[in-house]
Amino acid sequence: MTSHPLSPPRTRATWRGRLVPAGLIALSLVPVVAGASRVSQLALGGPVTAANARFYESPVPVIVHIVGSTVFLLLGALQFAPELRRRAWHRRSGRLVAPAGLLSALSAAWMTLFYDLPSTVTGPGLSALRLVLAAAMAGGIVVAFLAIRRGDVRTHRAWMMRAYAIGLGAGTQVLTFLPWTLLVGAPTPMGHTLLMAAGWGINLIVAEIVIRRSPGPRATRSGRPSAPSAPPLS
Template identity: 35%
Template sequence: MERRSKRAVGVPVLLVFLTLIPIVMGLVRFVQVPTHSLPDESLYFYETPWALAFHGLCGALFGLLGPLQFWTAFRRRFGWLHKLSGRIFVVSGVVLSLSGLRMVAAFMGNDINLTDASRVLFSIALLIGMWLAISSIRNGDLPRHRAWVIRSYAIGMGTAPIAFVLFPVFLITGVPPTGLAVDLIFVGTWITSIAAAEIVIRFVIPTRQSQRLTSQHWKGDPA
């Protein structure tokens, strides 16, 4: 029981760790915009200041609340708080998507690179995922709701792991990495995160549910 509890807590902690850099950067951006303290290489963001600010804040909320939604013990013990955080999670995801689309529209111009195109595609996918998650829970379909929340989280935070590669490069060189290679890594990380979420939905969750049912069966067996 103790080992299972530690494993259940470990998954949300791991997710927060993987999204830690984007979460921190999002909160920093939220403070930098109203205080006019953006670094020189990011001054162009003042063309869409509030889109950037809300993108940062909602990205941080989305990254923190997502793992909390997946924590089974939290969901069972604090159902009302789970529902409240779930509503904030959904609103954050919608604002994250819309603000991302606003910034892409402002800076994309006539030259559409691979990263910008993927941002548009996955921002729209995040909106669809949020809508499907809401419609599922309203219809009482918990498995489908859980699946779309997982998919939405993977879409919204799918590029977070790349920060562990690009952020150190930025710290060393002082210049944000750019180019086709970075675009390919960016999109590849996004697709990998979504694929990993799909594996969890289709294989990991059913396996755990089967193991739980088997365990309950043997505990209730009088023999």
């Protein structure tokens, strides 16, 4: 038998599918590395300042948030790889991704409610925005879980993408804060709130565009829909 080489369109689609999770992991590295540094400081007893005293006084919520966010962002990025999405790995890792995302969202809400945040980073409405987005992220994961339980792949993918977009906000916020800080300087509390909101907003807008442009799932022989062959963020 003669081998049939991979066609060029198929090759391009494969590489696009790999670039998406790679890009998401790269963007995730900012909060992941920052979180690892925070855990290291807490473990080694680094210097206590006004900006981090709340973490030393109550370390469990921030550690839960860092661990949950790290698993959600890194494993969640791999969920966008078409080659993995069509395998059992996708379902198995999803059993870790969803609980990790819930821990990330709920711990974020807890810290917003019970941590004393420095006045320099607590702009008008920021706490309310964090609570709304934490609730939306947790709710999106729950809706996605219920959808996949009844075989609704389209709804599952859409809500997991929205939840992931919120969870990835810390990565995109670096892109909104860095140019502002370099060109203007440290933002005011109001500016801090707007730059934080811009990071989340960019992610959610991109997610909605991708959701609306993605093809619907194909039906399988068992009558249950399957994941589409095209990568969801290509």
